[in-house]
Amino acid sequence: MDATHHRPTRSARNYLRFLAHCVAVTFDGGVAYFAWMGVLFTVMLIGLDAFVTQTLGGMGQTAMSDHVSWGIYIANLTYLVGLAAGGVMMVIPAYLYRDHEMHKVVLAGEFLAVASIVMSLGFVVVDLGRPDRFWHIIPGLGRFNWPMSMLTWDVIVLSGYLLINLHLCGYLLYTRHLGVPPRPVVYVPFVLVSIVWAISIHTVTAFLYAGLGGRPFWNTAVLAPRFIASAFVTGPAFIVLTLQVVRRYTVFEMGDGPLRTLTSILRITLLLNLFLLLSELFTEFYTGGHHSLGAQYLYFGAEGKHALVPWIWTAIAFNLIATLLIHVSTVGQHLWRINVGCVLALAGVWIEKGMGLIVPGFVPSTLGEIVEYVPNALEYRVMFGIWALGLLIYTMGARVAVAVYHGHERFAARWQFDDREMVDGRVERSEEGGTQ
Amino acid sequence: MTNTPRRTHLKVLGASLGAAAFAKTVAPLVEWSADMDLDEFMQRHYRELDSNALADVISRHEFSARDEYGADVTIRDVRPTPGVVFGYALNLSICIGCRKCAEACHQENNHDRRSHQSYIRVFEMSAGSIDFHRGNAGYDHPVPAPDKYYMPVQCQQCENPPCVSVCPVEATWSEPDGIVVVDYDWCIGCRYCEAACPYHARRFNWHKPEIPADEVNPNQGLLSNRIRPQGVMEKCTFCLHRTRQGQLPACLEACPTGARVFGNLLDPESDIRWVLANKRVFVLKEELGTRPRFFYFFDV
Structure with a gap:
């Protein structure tokens, strides 16, 4: 009994030690690394300061109003949930199609999911008038209006997705560090669940809006499919760019395979996204009437007010150019064109799934009033702060992954951390039935 | 390195x-x-408070009204009366758009003076159209203007309220007498209800309300007109601190034309029932299935 009792404890302890070392690794790097992290940390603090100001002095310091009661925070939340879901476009080829090269870099997608979900939750918190009452929404502690409120579903799927991806990142890095193959039973079920779960997070986020009968701009069945399509644009686009950054600035070696696969995915999802946009535009403008007033305001302005018009046409231009660029380029020959395409697609979807989605839901208001919303400096400070936090987390993830993948020897040598003896024992023992 | x-x-x-x-x-x-x-x-949710906890909560709020606003107030937790479901009707033929109702609401409900908040918005509508998009809530001229009619809009106290379904923390609910209330001490300020409401009936406290001590209405209800904290939602409660004690809503009392009719929908002898039986009433956005308890009618 003693023996069986000790094993999981010991492996858990080893795992925790490993995680502690991972954190330590993030405090090690070159000058450029520290400069980058320092900039991110500073921007994060500026954002935090803005958030403190907003919370203490009231949300009235933002540009939001009773007419446009959600703004750039919820816009970013929507976009980031998509980015988190989009990471699954690496997981599917890596695990379902056994793309070996993709498998090697799949962690980039999982870390993207972690960082994006943390940012999403950040944007939820900064949008609350009473963040001090956050515990009211924690199941068991507060009162959780489940299953009626889609926001409770969102809390469940977002935190679940965060946990799944943290587990996958941690476990895959750990086994890599140990130099043992990961045990399928410990991670494959989670991978499969994470694929379905990725779809669910963005579906639920779409349902959050699509379920509101009083807001015709959102009240459309195509909203969830559009969310998914755009998520599968932003996820791969973001990873195409990050993989190249990692390849260029670290010792990590990677071929063009994953970039080719992701580009092929982008070619389809970009078109799909445009197709769904077209379906939406047709329904809105051919039918006309009150249902299309939000779209009318978004694309052409209303009553002489057109704050969003330049934004949305920029988004459409970006998405069209990105689609064109990525279709006429190959990774081997015109990688830079693909990169430009990815940046444009990321920006285009950010507008379209952000401000272009949230604000027209409120303009005109449910009683037909046109009150505009343009985010102010405080909101931008908070927003950049959260993005800096997300990039900080993503960079830390990349830092750890590169260190671990770079080899056990150097990782262990640098951190005077060599537990291979223990580890060998642990690996054998864990075969017997530990689930961790 | x-x-x-x-x-x-x-x-x-x-x-x-x-x-x-x-x-x-x-x-x-x-x-x-x-x-x-x-x-x-x-502090727990309103519906989880026992009488002791409730008394503590009330005395804390009375204290802070004195402390922060310099006003001596009495806060009561008036409960719904069994056998009562409130309904409201408004005669569009005689409403002149004077906004006295909105002003009365502003004062009765201890609204923020800076934003001149009110639960009622009055729309000036063009004759021949019942389309809010052609209406205008910001009119500033003598009323009634020719070829216009006026449409005050406040919480419709829906039987099927979208704002209640979406609230993630059950901070808002329908009381047995049909009034949708907010627990200001439980609301997290996510404003999902504000997005869900098809009638623009909900308001958010973007700032801590500003009210001079001598303007504070001291007769307060815990779930209605007590001074709200910053960062939470609020809405029309049909003045439940008055109506649950047999008084009429402040907006009705202020109306100079008698356009407003209020009463118990379950009482066949009530004025509101007479209106429902004898006038051709309609509700706003009936197609959404919210089933408002606020009715409009024209006299002719």
């Missing part, structure tokens, strides 16, 4: 600077939470 002493020192310095900057940034937040009473932080 070995860890030379100089490098280590730099790191320690950097980390300390970072930690210090972080501490300084969150200091106001820490101070604020230190000011907050633990009981206040831990």
Whole structure:
């Protein structure tokens, strides 16, 4: 009994030690690394300061109003949930199609999911008038209006997705560090669940809006499919760019395979996204009437007010150019064109799934009033702060992954951390039935 | 990249600077939470409070009205009466758009003076159209204007309220007498209900309300017109602190034309039932299935 009792404890302890070392690794790097992290940390603090100001002095310091009661925070939340879901476009080829090269870099997608979900939750918190009452929404502690409120579903799927991806990142890095193959039973079920779960997070986020009968701009069945399509644009686009950054600035070696696969995915999802946009535009403008007033305001302005018009046409231009660029380029020959395409697609979807989605839901208001919303400096400070936090987390993830993948020897040598003896024992023992 | 002493020192310095900057940034937040009473932080949902807890909550709010607004107020928790479901009707033929109702609401419900908040918005509508998009709530001229009619809109106290379904923390609910209320001490301020309401009936406290001490209405209901905290939702409660005690809503009393009719929908002898039986009433956005308890009618 003693023996069986000790094993999981010991492996858990080893795992925790490993995680502690991972954190330590993030405090090690070159000058450029520290400069980058320092900039991110500073921007994060500026954002935090803005958030403190907003919370203490009231949300009235933002540009939001009773007419446009959600703004750039919820816009970013929507976009980031998509980015988190989009990471699954690496997981599917890596695990379902056994793309070996993709498998090697799949962690980039999982870390993207972690960082994006943390940012999403950040944007939820900064949008609350009473963040001090956050515990009211924690199941068991507060009162959780489940299953009626889609926001409770969102809390469940977002935190679940965060946990799944943290587990996958941690476990895959750990086994890599140990130099043992990961045990399928410990991670494959989670991978499969994470694929379905990725779809669910963005579906639920779409349902959050699509379920509101009083807001015709959102009240459309195509909203969830559009969310998914755009998520599968932003996820791969973001990873195409990050993989190249990692390849260029670290010792990590990677071929063009994953970039080719992701580009092929982008070619389809970009078109799909445009197709769904077209379906939406047709329904809105051919039918006309009150249902299309939000779209009318978004694309052409209303009553002489057109704050969003330049934004949305920029988004459409970006998405069209990105689609064109990525279709006429190959990774081997015109990688830079693909990169430009990815940046444009990321920006285009950010507008379209952000401000272009949230604000027209409120303009005109449910009683037909046109009150505009343009985010102010405080909101931008908070927003950049959260993005800096997300990039900080993503960079830390990349830092750890590169260190671990770079080899056990150097990782262990640098951190005077060599537990291979223990580890060998642990690996054998864990075969017997530990689930961790 | 070995860890030379100089490098280590730099790191320690950097980390300390970072930690210090972080501490300084969150200091106001820490101070604020230190000011907050633990009981206040831990306060349960209204419907979980026993009579002792409720008394504590009420006396705390009475104290802070004195402390923060300099006003002596009495807060009561008036419960719904069994056998009563409130309904409201408004005669569009005689409403002149004077906005006396909106002003009465502003005063009765201790609204923020700075934003001149009110639960009622009056729309000036063009004859021949019942389309709000052609209406205008910002009119500023003598009323009634020719070829116009006026449409005051407030909470419709829906039987199937979308705002209640979407609230993630059950901070808003339908009372047995049909009034949709908000627990201001439980609301987290996510404003999902404000997005869900098809009638623009909900308001958010973007700032701490400003009310001079002598203008505070001291007759307050815990779930209605007590001064709301910053960062939470509020809405029309049909003046439940009055109506549950047999009085009429402030907006009705203020109406100079008698356009407003209020009463118990379950009482066949009530005025509201007479209106429903004898006038051709309609509700706003009936197609949404919200089933409002606020009715409109034209006299002719």
